[in-house]
Amino acid sequence: MTTSTSTEFVVSGAEALLRVDPVGLSATSAELSMTAGPWLADPVAGVCRGALGVPLDDVTGYVIASGAPQGKWPVSLGIRVDFLVDPPVDGAAVSITGELVARDERGGATRGSVVDAAGATVALITQRSHLVAVEEQPTSTAATIAAPAPEVTLREALGVQDFGSGVVELAPTPFAANGMGNIHGGILIVGSELAAMSAVDAHGELRTTSIDISYVRPGNAADTTGFRAEVLHRGRSLMVVRVAAANSSGKPCALATVVLRRYES
Numbered sequence: 001m002t003t004s005t006s007t008e009f010v011v012s013g014a015e016a017l018l019r020v021d022p023v024g025l026s027a028t029s030a031e032l033s034m035t036a037g038p039w040l041a042d043p044v045a046g047v048c049r050g051a052l053g054v055p056l057d058d059v060t061g062y063v064i065a066s067g068a069p070q071g072k073w074p075v076s077l078g079i080r081v082d083f084l085v086d087p088p089v090d091g092a093a094v095s096i097t098g099e100l101v102a103r104d105e106r107g108g109a110t111r112g113s114v115v116d117a118a119g120a121t122v123a124l125i126t127q128r129s130h131l132v133a134v135e136e137q138p139t140s141t142a143a144t145i146a147a148p149a150p151e152v153t154l155r156e157a158l159g160v161q162d163f164g165s166g167v168v169e170l171a172p173t174p175f176a177a178n179g180m181g182n183i184h185g186g187i188l189i190v191g192s193e194l195a196a197m198s199a200v201d202a203h204g205e206l207r208t209t210s211i212d213i214s215y216v217r218p219g220n221a222a223d224t225t226g227f228r229a230e231v232l233h234r235g236r237s238l239m240v241v242r243v244a245a246a247n248s249s250g251k252p253c254a255l256a257t258v259v260l261r262r263y264e265s
C-alpha cells in the first residue's frame, strides 16, 4: 500500500491507549496495526470489543482526510460496527484496513475490517465522514503520549465510573482524545458499550455484536463524558440498548444503539 498524499496518521491519546500503529495511507485505502493485549479484557463486557472502534474509525476516516481539500478535515458523522468474534487478548497484532466507497465535496463513505493473524475477520465497519473547516490539519503532539502499563485495563485508563443501571462516566483524559482534542469517535463507542453492559447488569457473559452510532456534536475530551443507557429489548439471549453520551453541558454528543448477545460458555 502506498502513501500518496501529505496527510499522515496522527497518533493522539486514543491511538496510544489502544497501541495503534500506522502501516499505510492513501486517498483510497489505509492500513493500521494494533496490539491486542490483556488490557482489552473487562469484567463487565467480557472483552471490550468496542475498543476496535478506535482503529476502525481512524482507518476509514483517514482515507477521507487523505483526499480532502486544503483547510478541510473529516469528522465521523456515523459509524456502524459489527463484531464477529473477540479480538485476541494475548498481545497478538491485528490488522485494520479501510477503503473508500464514495467521496463528494461534503465528505465520504468508507468501509473496513479488523482481521486477526490467522486471517479471520474480527469486526466490520461502515462509516460516513463529514468535512469541517479547520485552520490547520491535526498533527501528532510533540509530547508523545505513552501507552499505560500492560496491567492497566482500558476501563482503568479511561477512568470509567459505573454507577449501575446504565449510568457510566469517563474521566477527562488525553487517552480519550483525537488529534483535534475532541473525544475520539472510537472512545465514544467504548463508553456506549460499557454503558449498555451496565444497563443489563452484565458480568462478562454477554458480548457486543453491533454498535450503530451518530455523532451529533463534538465532545470535549478534557471534560467528563457521561453515558446513559436505556434497555429497549431484553430477550433471553438478545438485548438492544440505546445510549446517549454528553459532556457536562448535558447536550448529547453521540447517540448509539448497542446490540448484545448472551454466549454459552
Ligand SMILES: CC(C)(COP(=O)(O)OP(=O)(O)OC[C@H]1O[C@@H](n2cnc3c(N)ncnc32)[C@H](O)[C@@H]1OP(=O)(O)O)[C@@H](O)C(=O)NCCC(=O)NCCSC(=O)Cc1ccccc1
Pocket (backbone or CB within 6 Å): 010, 057, 058, 061, 074, 075, 076, 077, 130, 132, 133, 138, 178, 179, 180, 182, 183, 184, 185, 186, 215, 216, 217, 218, 219, 251
Ligand atoms: C458538523 C456535524 C457533523 C453536523 O452538524 P449539524 O447537525 O449539521 O450542525 P448544527 O449546526 O445543527 O450543529 C449541531 C451541533 O454541532 C456543533 N457544531 C457543528 N459544527 C461544528 C464544528 N465545525 N465545530 C464545532 N462544533 C460544531 C454546533 O455548534 C451544534 O452544537 P450546539 O447545539 O451549538 O451545542 C456535527 O454533528 C458534528 O460536529 N458532530 C460531531 C463529530 C464528531 O465529533 N465525531 C467524532 C469525533 S471524529 C474522530 O474521532 C475521528 C478522528 C480521528 C482522528 C483525528 C481526527 C478525527
